[in-house]
Each structure stands twice: as C-alpha cells, then as structure tokens.
Amino acid sequence: MSASISIGQSLLRRGVLLHLNPTSLSFTQQVRTLRRRTEASSMSYDKQLAAAKKAASVAARLCQKVQKALLQSDVQSKSDKSPVTVADYGSQALISFILQKEFPSMPFSLVAEEDSGDLRKEESRETLHRIMELVNETLASDGTIDTSPLSEEDVLVAIDKGISEGGSQGQHWVLDPIDGTKGFLRGDQYAIALALLDEGKVVLGVLACPNLPLASIADNDQTISEDKVGCLFSAQVGAGTYMQSLDGSLTTKVQVSSTENPEDASVFESYEAAHSSHDLSSSIARKLGVKAPPVRIDSQAKYGALSRGDGAIYLRFPRKGYREKIWDHAAGYIVVAEAGGVAADAAGNSLDFSRGRYLDLDTGIVVTNQKLMPALLKAVQESINERASSL
Ligand SMILES: Nc1ncnc2c1ncn2[C@@H]1O[C@H](COP(=O)(O)O)[C@@H](OP(=O)(O)O)[C@H]1O
Ligand SMILES: [Mg+2]
Ligand SMILES: [Mg+2]
Numbered sequence: 001m002s003a004s005i006s007i008g009q010s011l012l013r014r015g016v017l018l019h020l021n022p023t024s025l026s027f028t029q030q031v032r033t034l035r036r037r038t039e040a041s042s043m044s045y046d047k048q049l050a051a052a053k054k055a056a057s058v059a060a061r062l063c064q065k066v067q068k069a070l071l072q073s074d075v076q077s078k079s080d081k082s083p084v085t086v087a088d089y090g091s092q093a094l095i096s097f098i099l100q101k102e103f104p105s106m107p108f109s110l111v112a113e114e115d116s117g118d119l120r121k122e123e124s125r126e127t128l129h130r131i132m133e134l135v136n137e138t139l140a141s142d143g144t145i146d147t148s149p150l151s152e153e154d155v156l157v158a159i160d161k162g163i164s165e166g167g168s169q170g171q172h173w174v175l176d177p178i179d180g181t182k183g184f185l186r187g188d189q190y191a192i193a194l195a196l197l198d199e200g201k202v203v204l205g206v207l208a209c210p211n212l213p214l215a216s217i218a219d220n221d222q223t224i225s226e227d228k229v230g231c232l233f234s235a236q237v238g239a240g241t242y243m244q245s246l247d248g249s250l251t252t253k254v255q256v257s258s259t260e261n262p263e264d265a266s267v268f269e270s271y272e273a274a275h276s277s278h279d280l281s282s283s284i285a286r287k288l289g290v291k292a293p294p295v296r297i298d299s300q301a302k303y304g305a306l307s308r309g310d311g312a313i314y315l316r317f318p319r320k321g322y323r324e325k326i327w328d329h330a331a332g333y334i335v336v337a338e339a340g341g342v343a344a345d346a347a348g349n350s351l352d353f354s355r356g357r358y359l360d361l362d363t364g365i366v367v368t369n370q371k372l373m374p375a376l377l378k379a380v381q382e383s384i385n386e387r388a389s390s391l
C-alpha cells in the first residue's frame, strides 16, 4: 500500500480530512496536500538555507561592485518606468543559476521580480554583454562554484526562470534581486532578498544588506562607515533569526525589541514617500506617543534592522490601488517573525504568500512585536479613518 494512503488513513482516523471542503478536492488530492503539509511542517531546510545564504552573498558582491562603479548607462527603465540596473539582472541571473546548480535533481520554481523582455531588445545588446561579464567575473572570483563561463543566452534563460506564479502547492523560491533599487542608485540601502515557500508558507528567508551597518541604526545616523557595514540576516521556520557580517564572520542570534512602551518605539518607513505615506505614519506615531523621528531607509533592510531591535515598528502605506509583490516582503517577513515579531496588514490579518505573485492586503503593512501590535493596529485604524473623513 502506498505511503499516501496510509498517511491518508491515519489523518482520516484523526478526523483531519473533515476540515477540508469535500466538494473542491478529490480524496487523493486531499491526501496529497495533507501529506505535503505534514512533511513541510516537520522538515528541516538546512540545505536550502545554506544555498540561499551562499547565493545571496555571491550576488551581493556583484551588486557592491556595480554600486561602486555606477554609471548612467548601467540603468535602464522597465516598461512600468521603474529603474532597473545591470546589478538587478546580474543578481537575479546569479541566484537563479546557483540555486539550480545546488539542487540539480529537484524541480526548480522561482518567483522573481525581473524578466529578460527588455534585455532581449536590440538596444540592450551592450547591457546584456556587460551583465554576462559581471556574472562570469563574480562566479570566477568566488571560486567555489564549479562552472564554465555562462553565455548571454544562459544569462537570459537564468533570469527568465523567475516567471513562476508561486502558489499554495510545492516549493517556490521567491527573489528580489535588488530590493530598494532607488536606494541602490542613490548609494544608500538596498537588499538582496531570497525566501522559500513550501505549501504556501514562507519557510526560510535571507536578506543580504551590503550597506547596513553591523551596529544599530536606531540613532538615525545613516552615514556609512566603510569597515563596519554589510549584514546577512537568515531565518528558518522554528529555528530563529541570525545575523552575520557579509564577509562571513561571527554569527549572532537576534531578537526584535521587547519594548511595551510606544514612547520608546522608533518607526521605520520607506525613504521614498511615493512608496509609503509619510503623513499617515506620522499621524500613527503621534497617536502612539512615539518620541523619536522616523528612520527612513530603503528596502527590506528595514525588516533586518527591526529583527535586531534597532526600532520597534515598520509602517508601509502605499497609494490606493498599489498591489504589493511577494518578493518585496517574503524574506523580511520570516526574518522578523523568527526574531519574535509579527507582520500584518492594516486590518490585522496575517500576510498570505500563497496566492501567487501578489499579496492581497487591506491598505498597508505593519510590523512590530507581539505586545505592541494591538495598540498599533488601533492607532492605524484611527488614523486611516481620520484620513478618509478629511478627504
Ligand atoms: N508606488 C509604490 N508603492 C509601494 N511600493 C512601491 C511602489 N512602487 C514601487 N514599490 C516597491 O517598493 C519597493 C522598495 O521599497 P522601499 O520603499 O521599502 O525601499 C520596490 O522594490 P524594488 O526596488 O525591488 O523595485 C518596489 O517593488
Ligand atoms: Mg523594481
Ligand atoms: Mg523590491
């Protein structure tokens, strides 16, 4: 008798199957789904986490090199007019390539931000060539990845692996090759954000933040000192969140701030007011009695900084109609959750990464520790209602 039937029978005996909708799935489908979930909840993702850390660290080196030498010609505009650089493409190609190489016999599904559409155009020939060179230089200088040089077509193919729709079944990598492209272009914060979904749940996440100081940024001092920057955050479900320097030294376990007093809770938000309403967050901070001025930085480095207690609250309120993408939050979400924090939408619902490339949300995203969340959600609702009645 097959394993699925025996697991199915034991689940049936425990009455678990009764919780599923009997009309939408066949018995075999229900058994298969439950078996995957049972396996997922008891699995260790050590190998995937090690591969994710390696891939993100290698990509971070490529990004650092480009940020140092940033030229106007290295920036393109996507059809949605958002900026994208050779580093965004190069990082995506590298990570896609490395993950596939690490797990050659497993099905590979990647939900990633970039695609090769614009790169395949005639006017992008030089850019594509430059990306291929950067990818090959980075692989060669790493020295641990056994491969012959990639061709331009290999690079395009690796980038285009990112078209997966994700979803609630099976495993999917989720990648933002550079989160905070605007920060990257300004020479400020950005992150390489990689997560793994298993049966719709985020089970691991890695954030490489090449410009984030190893010391706290709580005091809002964003001057970047050359020798003390570059953090790698990593988290696995049930196993906590760790931070190490990007050059590989010293790993420490991190925890979110435990403050219960909103007066001590400084607020992180986007540097770009177009990405998140600064007015709304300042109204919320006022209601809570937050004393410190907001800390405005780009990218999921906000989640990283929050996971080690540099601040206690992250607020994000995009304009009406904006749809958040899963790669902008998946890695950051588990980095904060495993450090003891919670992320929710403005109505207090937990974030659902199982619905494809987008997150469906009520209004915005709020992140804090367990104790502060109720007061924060109350202030959020009051501020949103006030804004609505003043329009
Ligand atoms: N109008 C908008 N509202 C909210 N987020 C937006 C936005 N336009 C772009 N973004 C997203 O905001 C991300 C950066 O977030 P932050 O402001 O925290 O740095 C961008 O990621 P990329 O830089 O990867 O494109 C992009 O996906
Ligand atoms: Mg982008
Ligand atoms: Mg992003």
Ligand SMILES: [Mg+2]
Pocket: 088, 113, 176, 177, 178, 179, 180, 181
């Ligand atoms: Mg990006």
